[in-house]
Amino acid sequence: MVGDALLDRDLTGHADRLAPDAPVPVVTERARRARPGGAALAACLAAADGRDVTLITGMGDDPASEELRRLLDGRVRVIGLPLSGALPEKTRVLAQGRPVVRLDRGDGRVRGATDEAREAVRSAPAVLVSDYGRGAADALRDVLAERPPVVWDPHPRGGPPVPGIRLVTPARSEARALAGAVGTPDGDLRAAAREAAALVRRWGATSVAVTMGARGALLSYGEHPLLVPAPAAHHGDPCGAGDRFAATAAGLLADGTLVGEAVEAAVIAASGFVAAGGAGTVAGGAPPEAEALPRQPGEDGAGAAPDPRTVIARVRAAGGTVVAAGGCFDLLHAGHVGLLQTARRIGDCLIVCVNSDASVRRRKGKGRPVNPLADRARVLLALGCVDAVAVFDEDTPERLLTDLRPDIWVKGGDYTGADLPEAVLLEEWGGQAVLLPYLDGRSSTALMTRAAEGAR
Secondary structure, eight states: OEEOEEEEEEEEEEEEEEOTTSSOEEEEEEEEEEEEEEHHHHHHHHHHTTOOOEEEEEEOSSHHHHHHHHHHTTTSEEEEEEEESOOOEEEEEEETTEEEEEEEEOOOEEOOOOHHHHHHHHHOSOOEEEOOSSSHHHHTHHHHHHSOOSEEEOOTTSOOOOTTOSEEOOBHHHHHHHTTOOSOOTTOHHHHHHHHHHHHHHHTOSOEEEEOGGGOEEEESSSSOEEEOOSSOOOSOOTTHHHHHHHHHHHHHHTTOOHHHHHHHHHHHHHHHHHTTGGGGTTTOOOOOOOOOOOOTTTTOOSOOOOHHHHHHHHHHTTOOEEEEEEOOSSOOHHHHHHHHHHHHTSSEEEEEEEOHHHHHHHHOTTOOSSOHHHHHHHHHTSTTOOEEEEEOSSSSHHHHHHHOOSEEEEESOSTTOOOTTHHHHHTTTOEEEEEOOOTTOOHHHHHHHHHHHHO
16 A cells, blocks of 8 residues: 555534534534544555555654554554655544534655665555555655556545556546546536546546445446446445545455456445444444435335326426436346346436337347236336336337436446447437446346246
């Protein structure tokens, strides 16, 4: 691990009134705790996964550096780089588990590298760079360029990753700043895809995964992105989720895992990290108080969804995101269900575009569909993740998509070599076509084959 360590402090309490002299909450302190932050947090998380971790970071003789050394003792090996100034400290004041204000102090920066640090980088089986813009990565840039790290977690204040990185992991706001984009909101998936592709080319990286909080991560190799949704939307403390993501991905890539699989696992790990209480649990403290998760639309078992255009109009009026998916759905199986559930989580409604019986027959041949359109639509509408069903009679859904104009069009399948013929069409109205991970080994044709063999 090469990067900039911080000392993080949490002051937690309760607030039930405002101060009489200003409209600010009065926080009654309940507890204080210090914990590793920045690259030191990522190092501790990797060590908790069973990794043998060496952290190369700036350390001084100031009290914050000494306290951080004590927190890291027995967890990771530390190779200190000379630091000018005091180690940066970040203190959060939390009320009812939510940050109220943050206080920063310490302007220390790494002055240079050491022979011990250079040798450690050269001999490491894998390197993760956690760049918080305090100089550690820049001090070792020459040796990092000799054998590019598996993961680089960047920061707008830091320098660019060295060429050849397998995976760069900016957060959504960081990707926007690093790509030089302005005026694009965090929820703009098309902009995120554009920025990720630009960063792949600019940095000479194999891939860029833009982490998007509760929405998951957008993985780009420079072309059509793969959206990996989070398994659930947790409302806990997100502090440190990016470090959890980077540490998980780096460990798996070091093990030989494919990039796409590593990103999927990292999204799950980051989501679980937030659900468990986030960075506040790393030092052994109690997790922040959690709130009940909101129910998804359709979870109450209500009747059939209304007309798809009515659903879309209502969602758009509220400023929401319209997601659409398509297919025959002749024999609904686990692969279909998993795809539709993840598609629904990335937006505010899901419209399923279904081939008519004639369209299925032209595509699949004699004897298809096994289930008529009315039955297929009824089964889809019974899923809590489906808000409405729209039917198209053509071989492809372009005409229907032009009518509905969804914000996001999803398809399932392997990333490598996948084709997204609808991508150009969606660009006409500012939409984005994405791939979602598909559950391998499931297909309607395979189900029918096994059923036919069993009937013999």
